[in-house]
Amino acid sequence: MSAATQPAPAPAAAAPPPPEAVRRAAARRRRVPYLLLLAGVAWLLVFFVAPMVYQASTSVQTGTLEDGFKVTWHFATYWDALSEYWPHFVRSLVYAAVATALCLLIGYPLAYTIAFRAGRWRNLVLVLVIAPFFTSFLIRTLAWETILADQGPVVSLLNDLHVLDVTSWLRITQGHRVLATPLAVVCGLTYNFLPFMILPLYTSLERVDGRLHEAAGDLYATPLTVFRKVTFPLSMPGVVAGTLLTFIPASGDYINAELLGSTNQQMIGNVIEAQFLRVLDYPTAAALSFILMAVILAVVTVYIRRAGTEELV
């Protein structure tokens, strides 16, 4: 880090300036970062931190929409919410974890190809990876309804190959359908968050010196060993960043579960949305939000400890 490396321009060989002026200049320079920060930090404090604090107080309120809500330190809301909706929490975490694993599995070869094997196609492929960011993801998620439609070519093929018999036995699809099953939701989640996995992976793979591969090869390492001992460890910052960028939003997502799933695949995001926008039970929505945050924080903390990287923030 090369912060604070702007020394005052040295007055070469001239008489030293009066100390008073120097001190004032230094004081002014010390104020600069705070002035620069003021607006951005204020925005986040007012519209990000304050709502969180307010949400915390909402979660221990009781009341109705007509009579108004009052803080009554009613912590039972947390317990009630958890005991009623724990299957949704479990489902969210499982779906998000599976989608994250699939993103890594699908995204790594692509990031690797772009970084080391794409040659002059590199820029085009990168554009194709970024482009989905600019097309409405809702429209693309709806397109999966067409792709996975009951009479569509994908489902017919999977049926002919008897794949759906196996997946139905595994309880991730039902009968001869893919839509409205866990498989469809996970497929949508994987698809939607793939760019968030690929870009960090690519960034960290791009920094890996290709000569290291040659050196390892010269030392009689097989390609697999090169990958296991050189490439993959060096890409760990990207793996950690990518998995977090995928797992966290995926566990709070409700769009894929809503559009590609049925009521049996609802995730915790669906419940929070319904409690807030339809049931208008704000305390429960707030409590559920905080439980989700706590769970994610716990999972992420354990994960970062185990993956061990300091290049996160």
Place this chain on the structure above:
Amino acid sequence: MRLVRRLRANLVVIAGVLALVYMILPNAVVLAFSFNKPKSRFNYTWNQFSTDAWQHPCGVSGMCGSLGLSLKIAVYATIAATVLGTMTAFALARYRFRGRAATNMLIFLPMAMPEVVMGASLGTLFLNMRIQFGFWTILIAHVMFCLSFVVTAVKARVMSMDPRLEQAAQDLYATPTQTFLRVTLPLAAPGIAAGALLSFALSFDDYIITSFNAGNSVTFPMFVWGSAQRGTPVQVNVIGTAMFVLAVLLVLAGQLVGGRRKARG
């Protein structure tokens, strides 16, 4: 045998290409179905080729209005988030000061928070302060979640810049203003552009946070969401395709300009 060996040598590339196909497949479907003439309200099965939707892209009530609202919010949110975010990024990358670590944390948190949590809490706050939901509440929310991404993009760029270039400018008697405008800003420009582009895309595309803060206003993602229940009009596919093509052209053009500048320098 040779084929097998070549396939094995390129296993990674094959997997990569398959991943790319997986990523682009929905875009291809959106494109194809923008030329469909659906039999019912639901544009999910192929019926007949038609260019109707392309000839009347605004032929559905409410859609182009929502598109305009989304564009307006995205432009304003991008400008605000880019200005605030760039200032914040410079402070974090260039100065050591008390509270720097806390500020870094504050910037990181919104990116690590599920959208549904942010949306619901901001919505609760507005609700209780009895602030009318609509254009301004959406804009405030969008600036809030775009800010962190701009800061991260600009900070990365500023930290990789060589401070000696600015010292050299000052050695050559450039004033601080001149140094900033002619050396610092051009060097930081790619980071700022990346941040702005990302923030435009995020704002334009956001559904979750917006849905908690929009009241009766309908942005384009909210229109698409609503239409999913009633039967999505073909025009939605037209807009989706146009956005994809425009984005690809824009990014390619940007890379061409960047590449040429690099070649010249």
